[in-house]
Amino acid sequence: MTSTTLLGPALGPVGRTVGREVRAGVHWGVAHGLPTLLLRRAADRGDLQARLIRVGALGTDEVFDLVEEIRAHGPLYRSRIGYVATSHAAVRELLTSDDFRTGFPTDEGPIGRVARWAAPTTLHPVEPPSLLVTEPPDHTRYRKLVTRVFTMRAVERLRERTEEIAAGLLDGLERRADGPVDLVEAYCAVLPVTVIAEILGVPEDERGRVLDFGSAAAPSLDLGLGFRRYRTVAQALARFDAWLGDHLDRLRRDPGDNLLSQLVAVREDGQGLSENELKATAGLVLAAGFETTVNLLGNGIALLHDHPGERARVVADPTLWPNVVEEALRLDPPVLLTARMAARDTELAGRPVGAGSMVTAILGxxxxxxxxxxxxxxxxxxxxxxRDHIAFSAGRHHCLGAQLARMEGEVGLRAIWERFPDLRLDPGARRRETRILRGFETLPATLRP
Structure with missing residues (x-):
């Protein structure tokens, strides 16, 4: 029990509110404000890693020019703030090595203690017990239980329903086919969040709320949020946390034919997932599963639009659709980069890396x-x-929803191009201003020019 919890009744509602605001400000400072300041200073001095992260926030293709500039320095580039791995071999070595773990140098020492004190008490996809940031032995037990539910067979059972959802969305777009439409808003975002609602067993009348939760919480996966955006995300996650507690109670009383009900019931040696672990898994499915699939669909539509010759090859041979998804993931991945911290003095790509050093893996x-x-x-x-790409990471933190994203990408891309083969993207497309994630904020189109 924390001192804040003990003092809560004595502080009263106003005091508790002030306490929450102070903690939020401290957490934002450690997780976003301080890193952003350091990156800005390093970028001003010409540091390529800092420039890459700054340019990544603009959403332009200039980010890949910087990746190639970094690659010219070898498989492992030493920056002012850490190391950058760009080669396929170095990135895979980093992500699969036991010498590296998730986390940041600020997790340790006085700053780490402050960060842990200020961390959100509600669920967050990049705070424990999220699978993204837990390590063995907790990660091993936790992932083993989750993997028993999120199987390839379970994903394939969702395929037919995903095809029905896509067809229904495209039926709605038929009525707007002669005018402009934003494909992100009307299709790329709605398809995955509807599938996620089915996975979570969300009743029809509450799915609009889940879409709102997903849209608001997805930026939680990114770096360098402004304080106002950070607060909006935190409030959305807190609302989702509260809703999820009630929803899990409903599923315990009346389990349904959905993956979250199975996850509530799954046991290994008599032990299941705790309430916080169940919430963290559901939150990760929502935030990570939503954002990455939205980006995959938008990026894939744009690539097929801009390469009519390749699109014609798929029309001639529809068996290529699964490979279209792999090639889109390879060339324009939904997640541009990730990072690991050296747990001990070690080597990477033949170069020494000291304990506590950060290494950024450029998946793109x-x-x-x-x-x-x-x-x-x-x-x-x-x-x-x-399929040899590393868009879904590798090693013990390989994306749990990789097969689901592949299936949704294949169904979603095939369905829209078969329904609207003359689809034309219009001027005004805008990339998301995110540093880690890569996708479209808006994708204006005319479906039947």
């Missing part, structure tokens, strides 16, 4: 490594080794 760089992918900047829907 590994996926364009000319040592692995021939003519890596070319969009090739029949690329034989497209």
């Amino acid at each position: 760089g590994a996926n364009r490594d000319p040592e692995v992918f021939e003519d890596p900047l070319r969009f090739d829907v029949a690329r034989a080794n497209a």
Whole structure:
């Protein structure tokens, strides 16, 4: 029990509110404000890693030019703030090595104690016990239980329902086919969040709330949020946390035919997931599953639009649709980068890396490594080794929802291009201003020019 909890009754409602605001300000400062300040200073001095993260927030393709500039320095670049891995081999080594773990140097020492004190008490996808940031032995037990439910067979059972959802959304778009439509708002966002609502067993009349939760909470996965955006995200996650507690109680009383009901019931050696672990898993499914699939669909639509020759190859051979998804993930991944911290003195790509050092893995760089992918900047829907990308990370933190995202991407891309083969993207497309995630904020289109 924390001192804040003990003092809560004595402080009264106003005091508790002030306390929450102070903690929020401190957490934002440690998690977003301080890193942003350090990155800005390093970028002003010409540091390539800092410039990459700054340019990434603009959502332009200039980010890939910087990736290639960093690659020219070798598989592991030493920056003012850490290391950057760009080669396929170095990124995979980093993500699979036991010498590196999730977390930041600020997790340790006095700053770490302050960060833990200020961390949100409600669920958050990048705070424990989220699978994104837990490590063995907790991660091993936790993931084993979750993996028993999120199987490939379970995902395939969702395929038919996903096809029905996509068809229903496209039926609605038929009525607007002659005018402009924002594909992100009307299709790319609605398809995955509807699937997520089915996974979570959300009643029909509450699915609008889940869409709102997903849209508001998705930026929680990113770095460098402004304080106002941070507060909006935190409030959305707190609302979702409260709603989820009631929802889990309903599922315990009346379980349904959905994956979250199965997750509530799953046991290993008589032990199941705790309430916080169940909430964290549901929150991760919502935030990570929503944002990454929205980005995959938008990026894939844009790539197919901009490469009519490749689109014609898929029309001629529809068996290529699964590979279209892999090639879109490779060339324009929904997650641009991730990071690990050295748990001990070690080596990476043949170079020494000291304990506590941060190493950023540029997934978008590994996926364009000319040592692995021939003519890596070319969009090739029949690329034989497209699936060798690392868009879903690797090792123990390989994306739990990778198969679900692949299935939704295949269904969603195929359905819209078969229904609207003459779809035209209009001027005004805008990328998300995010540093870690990469996708479209808006994607204006005319479905039947």
